[in-house]
Amino acid sequence: MQLIDGKKTSQAVKLEIAEEVKQMISAGMKQPHLAAVLVGNDGGSETYVAAKIKSCEEVGFASSLIRFGNDVTEEELLSAVKKLNEDADVDGFIVQLPLPKHISEEKVTEAIDPKKDVDGFHPQNLGRMITGADAFVSATPQGIMELLKRYNIETKGKHAVIIGRSNIVGRPMSILLSLKGHPGDATVTVCHSRTANLKEICLQADILVAALGIPEFLKADMVKEGAVVIDVGTTRVPSTETKSGWRLKGDVDFLNVSPKCSFITPVPGGVGPMTIVSLLLNTLKAARQK
Numbered sequence: 618m619q620l621i622d623g624k625k626t627s628q629a630v631k632l633e634i635a636e637e638v639k640q641m642i643s644a645g646m647k648q649p650h651l652a653a654v655l656v657g658n659d660g661g662s663e664t665y666v667a668a669k670i671k672s673c674e675e676v677g678f679a680s681s682l683i684r685f686g687n688d689v690t691e692e693e694l695l696s697a698v699k700k701l702n703e704d705a706d707v708d709g710f711i712v713q714l715p716l717p718k719h720i721s722e723e724k725v726t727e728a729i730d731p732k733k734d735v736d737g738f739h740p741q742n743l744g745r746m747i748t749g750a751d752a753f754v755s756a757t758p759q760g761i762m763e764l765l766k767r768y769n770i771e772t773k774g775k776h777a778v779i780i781g782r783s784n785i786v787g788r789p790m791s792i793l794l795s796l797k798g799h800p801g802d803a804t805v806t807v808c809h810s811r812t813a814n815l816k817e818i819c820l821q822a823d824i825l826v827a828a829l830g831i832p833e834f835l836k837a838d839m840v841k842e843g844a845v846v847i848d849v850g851t852t853r854v855p856s857t858e859t860k861s862g863w864r865l866k867g868d869v870d871f872l873n874v875s876p877k878c879s880f881i882t883p884v885p886g887g888v889g890p891m892t893i894v895s896l897l898l899n900t901l902k903a904a905r906q907k
């Protein structure tokens with residue numbers, strides 16, 4: 618079994634980005650600028666946005682953070698999005714999800730200028746990605762594709778099973794793996810909460826992507842010997858063993874599944890760090906396109 622080290626890979630990608638930024642600046646271009654909108658004080662969202670801002674500093678990007686309380690109205694948030702769309706200094710921006718229940722994530726996502734949508738969540742980017750056209754691809758699926766590429770994992774002709782059909786991970790992941798090229802050319806099955814015979818389908822998978830958000834859902838008896846397992850889950854579960862009172866759990870029962878795998882991503886240190894570098898790559902692309 619080989620561990621897919623997302624932390625190490627993300628460091629390598631960050632060095633590549635930092636080098637590109639230096640070249641852009643010496644060619645007279647301005648620093649790429651990523652803005653993040655954070656609503657409320659959800660612990661996970663705070664952590665992820667802080668990590669995004671810190672990563673911007675590491676690679677030489679400018680960054681800005683726009684914060685709102687949980688009581689922000691949809692109108693106020695849409696107006697902030699409009700301002701960012703019009704701000705010539707901002708190359709790309711994200712609105713951290715999830716948003717409070719009284720705000721429509723769909724409306725907010727659709728209000729973002731697709732050219733600045735470095736999360737790749739806008740329907741225009743999703744649509745372009747489906748056709749294989751140039752688009753901003755959402756960060757987590759893009760990060761997984763980068764891991765498959767850098768670890769030389771064969772996907773052509775393989776059966777990939779994705780558990781989860783979210784717009785930000787499961788669905789785009791299924792498209793990317795089925796597109797022509799490497800990594801791609803896979804035969805893909807998307808499973809979800811209504812799938813019958815889930816275990817039997819998982820047992821046929823050469824590549825298994827668990828992205829359903831249920832800690833340790835994927836058990837050893839659902840995994841074929843030699844499969845590649847990608848764990849997208851990052852659920853905070855209560856723990857008496859940590860100072861914070863919680864620990865991170867993936868969607869895979871890592872202890873029992875890993876001995877059966879050819880490759881597996883850990884949690885933490887697998888897909889998560891690649892999500893952040895993919896966002897940086899999209900921001901670099903947005904800055905270049907401008």
Ligand SMILES: Nc1nc2c(c(=O)[nH]1)N[C@@H](CN(C=O)c1ccc(C(=O)N[C@@H](CCC(=O)O)C(=O)O)cc1)CN2
Nearest residue numbers: 665711712713714715736756851885886887889890892
């Ligand atoms: N606007 C967005 N919102 C959300 C996205 C997104 O891509 N754009 N994805 C997730 C959260 N997310 C990024 O925002 C994210 C999740 C996990 C990690 C990560 O690095 N995880 C680490 C562990 C970090 C920890 O200790 O908690 C790991 O897995 O090693 C980064 C980003 C939902 N919202």
